[in-house]
Amino acid sequence: MTSPHPLGVREATASRQGSDPDASPARSSVVVEARKLSLVYPTADKPVTALSEVDLTIARGDFVSLIGPSGCGKTTLLRVIADLERPTSGRIAIEGMTPEQARLKRLYGYVFQAPALYPWRTVERNVMLPLEIMGIGRAERQARAREQLERVGLSGFERKFPWQLSGGMQQRVSIARALALQPDLLLMDEPFGALDEITRDHLNLHLTQLWRATGKTCVFVTHSIAEAVFLSTRIVVMSPRPGRILDVIDCDTLPRERKLDIRESPEFAAIAHRVREGLKEGHSYDD
Amino acid sequence: MIKRALPVTVMTLLLLAAWYAGAAWLNWPQAAETLVRANKPAGFGDVLAQAYAMKRPILPTPDQVVVELWTSLSGYAPTSPRNLLFHAWVTAEAALTGLAMGLVLGILLAAGIVYTRTLEASLLPWVIASQTIPILAIAPMIVVILGNIGLTGLLPKAVICMYLCFFPITVGMVKGLRSADPLWLDLMRTYSASGMRAFWSLRLPASMPFLFASLKVSVAISVVGAIVGELPTGGQAGLGARLLSGSYYGQTVQIWAALIMASLLSVALIAVVRGLELVLLGRAGAR
Numbered sequence: 001m002t003s004p005h006p007l008g009v010r011e012a013t014a015s016r017q018g019s020d021p022d023a024s025p026a027r028s029s030v031v032v033e034a035r036k037l038s039l040v041y042p043t044a045d046k047p048v049t050a051l052s053e054v055d056l057t058i059a060r061g062d063f064v065s066l067i068g069p070s071g072c073g074k075t076t077l078l079r080v081i082a083d084l085e086r087p088t089s090g091r092i093a094i095e096g097m098t099p100e101q102a103r104l105k106r107l108y109g110y111v112f113q114a115p116a117l118y119p120w121r122t123v124e125r126n127v128m129l130p131l132e133i134m135g136i137g138r139a140e141r142q143a144r145a146r147e148q149l150e151r152v153g154l155s156g157f158e159r160k161f162p163w164q165l166s167g168g169m170q171q172r173v174s175i176a177r178a179l180a181l182q183p184d185l186l187l188m189d190e191p192f193g194a195l196d197e198i199t200r201d202h203l204n205l206h207l208t209q210l211w212r213a214t215g216k217t218c219v220f221v222t223h224s225i226a227e228a229v230f231l232s233t234r235i236v237v238m239s240p241r242p243g244r245i246l247d248v249i250d251c252d253t254l255p256r257e258r259k260l261d262i263r264e265s266p267e268f269a270a271i272a273h274r275v276r277e278g279l280k281e282g283h284s285y286d287d
Numbered sequence: 288m289i290k291r292a293l294p295v296t297v298m299t300l301l302l303l304a305a306w307y308a309g310a311a312w313l314n315w316p317q318a319a320e321t322l323v324r325a326n327k328p329a330g331f332g333d334v335l336a337q338a339y340a341m342k343r344p345i346l347p348t349p350d351q352v353v354v355e356l357w358t359s360l361s362g363y364a365p366t367s368p369r370n371l372l373f374h375a376w377v378t379a380e381a382a383l384t385g386l387a388m389g390l391v392l393g394i395l396l397a398a399g400i401v402y403t404r405t406l407e408a409s410l411l412p413w414v415i416a417s418q419t420i421p422i423l424a425i426a427p428m429i430v431v432i433l434g435n436i437g438l439t440g441l442l443p444k445a446v447i448c449m450y451l452c453f454f455p456i457t458v459g460m461v462k463g464l465r466s467a468d469p470l471w472l473d474l475m476r477t478y479s480a481s482g483m484r485a486f487w488s489l490r491l492p493a494s495m496p497f498l499f500a501s502l503k504v505s506v507a508i509s510v511v512g513a514i515v516g517e518l519p520t521g522g523q524a525g526l527g528a529r530l531l532s533g534s535y536y537g538q539t540v541q542i543w544a545a546l547i548m549a550s551l552l553s554v555a556l557i558a559v560v561r562g563l564e565l566v567l568l569g570r571a572g573a574r
Binding site: 082084104116132134 | 477479568
């Protein structure tokens, strides 16, 4: 980000400098770097290789999608980045730190497959939860929660309980909760997987605008090709048994600003085709 | 409303009819004998009237019990030992103190069992074994031992209540503290929350519905525990003492009035617990 930016990105740059006083000017442009990363689960009959020799570099400000059929290790890879799983071999660094150090410094926000809201807390108090844990004062907690809820379009729902919201709204609350931490890195595990397609389109549009406005680095797990191509600057195609990376596709033929109609463009179709070919190649291994 | 009231009314009338029939049947021989001895006419109606009007019947009629309750409640100051409210309060005091002690003990045991594997293996069998000892056998022992070290009055009774109360609370809380969804726990990990924090902000609130289910059982058996505790002390106050003195002097009407008072006390305490549950958890929705 060196050249002048359109409005949304300028705001993001400013807020990033504001929220990161200790960031050195020469901060590396690499956020996540994995080398020969493997994870083997010991099971009763034979060990299962969830990840096999994965190499991956994620640059600052990128929107990277991990796509593949179930069992390809895409969720496992995300959980390794988040230090929710430990790799059995290989090396992984988050902002030059181990995943554990990164987790302890609360460098990332995580959005799960399910909204995972605490049912006994109101929407606002759910968003305030990470801030409470960080020991932030009440007034600022509330201000930040309101700001994030407004960002995901849920102003006026602060005092509702999760069960009073639709599935899509609940997932937006969980995104607001992840954003409330003001992380530079946003990890999302099929956040829209359980939603209907209309809601999903809507939230995808919302997410890509949010990403452009905040300039965060996003890692997004999905099994929808259209969703991956629409959102991503880079797509990582994965394949199961053992979980590994087949292809990494740059989406630089698509503009950084995504509108729903780019899905009809030939560039979009070309990338989607390449993803589909990659997934097909992975499948021929099993059959 | 009428639909709900009707079955209850019918059932109550049936019970009252059975009660009156039982009173006539059980008191008949005595009533007939009294009339014959007094050289009074002993027709069916005469004996029935006598059976329903005896001073020390085998089974008093509901109206006798209600009159006894009413004269006790309205005829004396609530601080007088002739008022059943006074005795109910003495019993409630012990029951509630014991419940509070059982609550603390039960939650501590449950937390220990949930957090430490060795405690689960070593403690749980003893917790279960403790409930196989009949309370009637152990209650006098508790009173004697505590009396010997100078503890009399409320405390021995409360200890007996605690002994009965902690078990449902431990069992409920072990289940409750383990009821947190794995995603909710993962979320705490992504915030690098401490174990204490996860306990206060996640495990404990998640266990509340289980706690209230246990509390409703515990509060009722706590009243039983307090009454049992009042029997061996030969105490001057409390519903148990009232039952005991009633049985010394063959005052069956007094016994039945105390029994009704005890069940009213249990019902009232359960209603309080239910009210607390509604206030504390009601708005968080039907979980």
